[in-house]
Amino acid sequence: MIGPEIYAGLTATAVLTGFIDAIAGGGGLIMMPALLFAGLPPHLALGTNKVQSMCGTGMATFRYRRAGLFRIGPNKPAIAVVFAGALAGAVVVQWIASRVLALIVPALLLAVAVYTVFSPRMDDADSHDRVGARGYLLVGGAIGFYDGFFGPGTGQFFAVTLVGLRGLGLTRATGLTKLLNVTSNVASVIAFGLGGKILWLLGFSMALGSMTGGWLGAHFAARHGARLIRPLLITASLGLTGKLVWGWFRG
Template sequence: MLEPWLYPVLTAVAFCTGFIDAIAGGGGLIMVPALLFAGIPPLHALGTNKAQSMCGTAVACANYARSGLFSWREHRWTVALVFVGAAAGVLVVQAIGSQSMGLVIPILLMAVALYVLLSPRMTDEDAQERIGDTAYKPLAGAIGFYDGFFGPGTGSFFTSSLVGLRGMGLTRATALTKLFNLTSNVASVIVFAIGGKILCLLSLCMALGAMAGGWAGSHSAMRFGARLIRPLLVILSLGLTARLLWGYFSG
């Protein structure tokens, strides 16, 4: 039974993470520790986080879609693979621990931060794609699996791969990332809900904060473009790296 004061506090945290997620991803590594600190069991914390994150991501995704930054139909098969991958990831993480990922993911996030910081491709201009849509689909499915299994940095992985491999401008890649993030969140929520791992009342309260944050974050990203997205991607990737390494070595 949660203390009543935790509901508004966690809703306020959800607003902040929704804002961050709409632009650069990584809000889960703020929200999940907050839920654990509130005394919620780990799997319930993961499920509840996914439920509130899904709502915030849905608002951000809708804003990007209304602006014409992506077409759902054009990417429907990639969406399907992300959905299947995320659902499989949740099933696996409920069966085994994710501690083994604790050192691998910070290395990948550091690589993302360096790529975003140093690459001349990280602008709002589209560039020559290095792989086609068909070749990208399995990679998107693998990132979806990672999101269901572990999660931190998923948005950064989607965005950097869409820019670096598909040649998209940073704002368009961020918009499409929200579609893929929403897909993996929906899949994860379905599996967690079937397993009874979501606190419904808390999720609803936090969803209000996440939706407001997602609205504000997506509008900020569309207004300021790469000038805002690029530094936030670097900061979030490095912050996630430090947080994960601290958690790994502190046991």
């Protein structure tokens, strides 16, 4: 039985995670341990977290779109592929353990942090793309699958690949990241909901906090650009790397 104090505490925590997710991703670094500490079984924690994440990311997406940082029309193929990938991942994870993936992901996140620190491309200037919109579909689908299957670091992976492969400036990449991330969250919520692995009342209570944090985070990011996003992206990537490595060795 979850008491009202737990609802209040998790909703307040969701404000912080929504703010972090809107700017750099990695809010799950805070929210997932909080849900587990509150006594939720891992599968319910994962599914319920997707509800609040979907709503917070949705609010950030709305704010970024109003700022003119992306358009939906040209990105419809990517949205469809990411949705399909996340739906497949969320179905698969309910049957397969993710311990091996939990060891691989910290290495990828560390690479994200190193790239963000040393790459001169991690700013607000657009550059030539290395792959076109069609070429990025495979990458987007793989990240979508990963988000449905496991999740931590999805925002970082989208942002860095959109900068490094599509040539977007960091703020524009962050805006498009939210659109793709909310897509994968919607697919995951559908899969976990059909699997009966969501506490809906708690999820929507947390969603109120996450939406508040998401709006504030997107506002700050759209206003301050790469000078705010870059350090938070590095911090989130390194923090999540340490958390996952520690959790893996603890079993």
